[in-house]
Amino acid sequence: MPGKARRGPFRPDLWLNTRQRNATRLRVFHFRVLDILGVTAATIVAVARLADGAPLSARLVDAAPLILGAVAVLSLLRSLGLYRFDKSHGFLSHLASVACVIAIGAALTFILGYALHGAMTPWGGYSRWSAGVLALLLAAHAAWSLLVADWRRKGALTPNIVVVGATRHAERLIQEALQRRDLNVLGVFDDRLARSPDAVEGVPVLGEADALLNHRLTPYVDRIVLAIDPKAESRVRDLTARLGALPIRLTLLIDPKTAEQRNAALEKLAQAPMAPLEGPVDPDRRAFNKRLQDVVLASIGLVLLSPFLLLIGLLVRLDSDGPALFRQRRHGFNQEEIVVWKFRTMRHAAADATASRQVTADDDRITRIGRFLRATSLDELPQLLNVIRGEMSLVGPRPHAIGMKTGAVESARLVAEYAHRHRIKPGMTGWAAIKGSRGPMHTAPEVRRRVQLDIDYIERQSFWLDLWIIAVTIPVLLGDRMSVR
Structure with missing residues (x-):
């Protein structure tokens, strides 16, 4: 909660x-x-x-x-x-x-x-x-x-929305939603906070519109509703551009004139049937196929590799003091915070949970076995557990540590579309990884290229593309001796 x-x-x-x-x-x-x-x-x-x-x-x-x-x-x-x-x-x-x-x-x-x-x-x-x-x-x-x-x-099927704009449009929407009870309005945000009340029909005003970019409620939000006058075109464009960086659908609420129109508008927002089965390109069918692929392949991989995983864990413990596994908080789907598992590759005392200092060649924090695990990406294998738990996928944008920095600047601030990477679950491997964009990012152009490759994958994702990426991941990684990982 x-x-x-x-x-x-x-x-x-x-x-x-x-x-x-x-x-x-x-x-x-x-x-x-x-x-x-x-x-x-x-x-x-x-x-x-x-x-x-x-x-x-x-x-x-x-x-x-x-x-x-x-x-x-x-x-x-x-x-x-x-x-x-x-x-x-x-x-x-x-x-x-x-x-x-x-x-x-x-x-x-x-x-x-x-x-x-x-x-x-x-x-x-x-x-x-x-x-x-x-x-x-x-x-x-x-x-x-x-x-x-x-x-x-x-409430497991009830859509959660937040409203941007503490306006009469928002007031009417919330009044209707309270009567229907098939839509959760979690909060109101307003880009003109100084003029806003503390609450709209009992729903609290939680901050300025930009606060949504990193708010603790964001992973729980299914849709953002702009409840401002559509005639204020410059304001609409500005808010759309700013909030468009989030991996959440954005809807402009056109003020309905009649009760029937208001009901139709809310019905469109509140519709939450179970996922449709029909349609070759249906997003829910695609998501189910991807999840089925993840569970089957990750389960098989975990069973077959379990002796190998135990051996790696033992070697990590023998090589340096500290636990065999390393946990790190990273961003998942819709900016949800998840705990990602890896084999520890750094000295325990030098562990960097926020990736405030990215790895470089000959990094003195990395252990002997850790250098081999990073070079072969074997340190990522415990993330099979994250895949089975549903927090990650086998294929997707690599999950970045929360607060990860490129130079002295947080990586997420270097690219406006950075959060678009979170429109799909993060993966153990991905399109960017097989295209050479993996490991640390030391410059803004590297961040932009990584984000663009991730967005390209999200737009093209399919069952067969995922299988192809999985198939070529090992030869691509092993054939690249120049990459710092």
Whole structure:
């Protein structure tokens, strides 16, 4: 929880940052996988009964009607949006929709069965399959619906916004949000703080607009709403440019004239269905695929490399005093603070948790084994734990230490778009790493190049690009003997 001071009327029962709420929304993919497994199992059992207990020996004409029914049910559940669990559809209407889908699947099964078998159609087998699938999916979707309702009630699916501008627009938005209770307004910021009240409809004014750039609430914010007069074009442009540095969506609130328009505007902000399943370039599908890729590959890597990791840990302890692992606070998704694990490569007394002094060639702080681990990037392997925990990804912008400096200046202050790196989870390797931008950055141009490569990756990210980056990471790193890491 970001703190108890100056909390307004919107108090989530469950404080989750943006990454954690996104992970909750993506659980809809887990729901669908379980449905697929359940319907497939029911279909195999039904086919086995028709083939006297041997499903592999079943004839195609016997299995085809059941397979058609199963495919129809699963396809309709997805195409009709029954995995979105939209709050506008009630519990009973959702279950009724699921029952209708199963009825359609059963009807197709009976029709194809009769066309193939005529008077010999196994009506009893088809009826038992239909009843089994109906009972299974109604029970599953009842459980899913109750679970989603509980998440929504606790705020796990409720969007968090902050309002910029302590104006009459903000006042009306907050009044409506208080009545609806499907939108959390965490705070108000104003670029004209001297003229602002202490609170707007009970929501505290937390500082100037620029305070959002490093505020403790920022990792919890899903959207920034500019509640200022759109006619003030220069002010809108200025705020958009300044806040555009954040990895958070920015919305300009056009003052609605009627209650219906206000409700429509708030509905657009508050919509929080589960992640959609359709669409080849859907961002939620892409995020789920990336997470699945991370969990599978990181788990396999951790199991296979565990003896090697224990050996490295032992060598680190034998080489110098201090623990084998080094922890460092770094920025993650949406500027969330995460603790990143590495094998210790510096003398324990000289550890630099904030990277205030970047590593140089022949750095006297680095141990003998540490120099080898850095040269081969083996010191990063404990971050597999961060990947499994969901704080990092296998591929993404490298996480930088909070307060890291380039020369005497904090690196984040050298590039306006620096925070755009945080629009995706940080990675163990990434586009910048295989393009030669890795290790310490000693000049402003190096920072700008790193940020540009990271943004290029975010805009191009895909499942196959990630696999390619993972595949070429080891030969690229081992083939580069000139880089200081």
